[in-house]
Amino acid sequence: xxxxxxxxKCDGCGHCVDICPSDIMHIDPTTRRAYNIExxxxxxCFACVKACPQDAIDVRGYxxxxxxxxxxxxxxxxxxxxxxxxxxxxxxxxxxxxxxITTKPWGTAIPKLADVSGPSQEMRDSELLxxxxxxxxxxxxxxxxxxxxxxxxxxxxxx
Amino acid sequence: xxxxxxxxxxxxSVPPAVMQTFVIVMILLVAAGTLFDIIHKGSAKYFFENWRxxxxxxxxxxxxxxxxxxxxxxxxxxxxxxxxxxxARRRIxxxxxxYGFVIxxxxxxxMIFGYPTTxxxxxxxxxxxxxxxxxxxxxxxxxxxxxxxxxxxxxxxSPFRLMRADLFILSLLASVTLxxxxxxxxxxxxxxxxxxxxxxxxxxxxLFGSVPxxxxxxxxxxxxxxxxxxxxxxxGTDNLPTLTRDDPEQQKRHxxxxxxxxxxxxxxxxxREAPRHY
Numbered sequence: 397x398x399x400x401x402x403x404x405k406c407d408g409c410g411h412c413v414d415i416c417p418s419d420i421m422h423i424d425p426t427t428r429r430a431y432n433i434e435x436x437x438x439x440x441c442f443a444c445v446k447a448c449p450q451d452a453i454d455v456r457g458y459x460x461x462x463x464x465x466x467x468x469x470x471x472x473x474x475x476x477x478x479x480x481x482x483x484x485x486x487x488x489x490x491x492x493x494x495x496x497i498t499t500k501p502w503g504t505a506i507p508k509l510a511d512v513s514g515p516s517q518e519m520r521d522s523e524l525l526x527x528x529x530x531x532x533x534x535x536x537x538x539x540x541x542x543x544x545x546x547x548x549x550x551x552x553x554x555x
Numbered sequence: 556x557x558x559x560x561x562x563x564x565x566x567x568s569v570p571p572a573v574m575q576t577f578v579i580v581m582i583l584l585v586a587a588g589t590l591f592d593i594i595h596k597g598s599a600k601y602f603f604e605n606w607r608x609x610x611x612x613x614x615x616x617x618x619x620x621x622x623x624x625x626x627x628x629x630x631x632x633x634x635x636x637x638x639x640x641x642x643a644r645r646r647i648x649x650x651x652x653x654y655g656f657v658i659x660x661x662x663x664x665x666m667i668f669g670y671p672t673t674x675x676x677x678x679x680x681x682x683x684x685x686x687x688x689x690x691x692x693x694x695x696x697x698x699x700x701x702x703x704x705x706x707x708x709x710x711x712x713s714p715f716r717l718m719r720a721d722l723f724i725l726s727l728l729a730s731v732t733l734x735x736x737x738x739x740x741x742x743x744x745x746x747x748x749x750x751x752x753x754x755x756x757x758x759x760x761x762l763f764g765s766v767p768x769x770x771x772x773x774x775x776x777x778x779x780x781x782x783x784x785x786x787x788x789x790x791g792t793d794n795l796p797t798l799t800r801d802d803p804e805q806q807k808r809h810x811x812x813x814x815x816x817x818x819x820x821x822x823x824x825x826x827r828e829a830p831r832h833y
């Protein structure tokens with residue numbers, strides 16, 4: 397369930413751009429509001445949804461309860477240390493959850509992104525996402541393929 | 556310099572009636588531009604249709620008294636204190652620019668209509684406020700333009716990349732900066748005052764004449780949007796979760812054991828730091 401932004405609620409503060417581990421939350425160059433540039437690359441960690449101080453980011457529900465009248469909304473109350481979810485299904489069923497926030501302080505998670513040097517101008521101008529070259533092995537012998545991994549495709553399953 | 560009414564000095568070369576007509580034309584341009592914007596974009600139509608639709612879906616009735624209280628809160632917090640901004644630097648820059656603009660425009664109008672010539676002595680507070688207002692706009696505006704705006708601060712873009720969305724802030728900054736330079740040169744009797752006055756008039760005309768294409772009209776639309784946002788929260792149409800830790804029933808839940816000894820106010824969390832870890 398990738399995320400999306402209500403453009404009229406976003407005030408362009410940049411918290412989602414800052415926190416997105418997949419580097420897909422960006423600022424629209426025309427409207428200067430945040431948007432998810434590539435929902436198919438969304439990890440669905442919902443860090444942006446929780447970080448948004450304006451409640452402007454929501455979750456696009458899966459097909460079993462989307463798109464008719466569904467809603468998935470979250471309120472991350474840092475002062476109280478809780479995160480609350482309200483899921484409204486398309487048949488009207490409503491589910492409410494309340495849990496403690498378990499986010500670790502900045503710089504304590506692994507990998508320690510606080511220690512990673514900032515991107516170069518060339519990286520900023522590139523169409524590639526953060527870590528994309530590494531994850532698809534563009535900088536380590538090319539793309540993974542069935543052949544390079546000694547695999548064969550049988551009946552749609554890798555053996 | 557700061558105690559002199561620059562428009563009274565100008566009356567030696569430009570008749571006060573011309574200056575007064577220019578101010579009235581600018582006011583008319585803003586009014587006409589805003590009306591054109593509303594009709595062309597259909598924003599008011601959308602707003603009221605959305606308002607009717609949302610209110611009919613509300614899970615809680617918001618009575619008249621509550622509506623008045625929401626309107627007062629919107630006026631005080633969202634409009635007068637720019638409370639919608641979550642970034643403290645943006646909020647301060649906006650407050651400087653907003654109040655600077657109000658002071659600057661009001662004192663300009665008072666000096667042009669009340670004390671148009673040197674024959675009537677201008678109270679020194681008026682030009683002083685005019686300068687203070689102009690400088691407030693410059694501090695807030697240039698700070699925003701070069702350091703705070705999101706595509707520079709968060710995306711690492713160049714502060715010199717221009718686009719139509721910048722029309723308002725740039726024409727405002729150009730108008731005020733050129734106006735202050737003109738007033739300074741005119742008082743000192745230096746050359747170039749006429750050139751800067753011409754540029755000041757062009758920038759001011761662009762600022763007030765470009766309302767349908769610029770962000771100028773946000774000063775009328777934003778309070779309405781802020782009011783709607785507060786009402787939708789009050790009547791439940793925004794679908795936001797309502798469960799909180801204040802509820803004793805929720806405190807008994809197994810998952811809440813982690814927070815049993817936690818203080819009621821745990822601080823700012825992510826808002827503690829400016830978003831600049833990209």
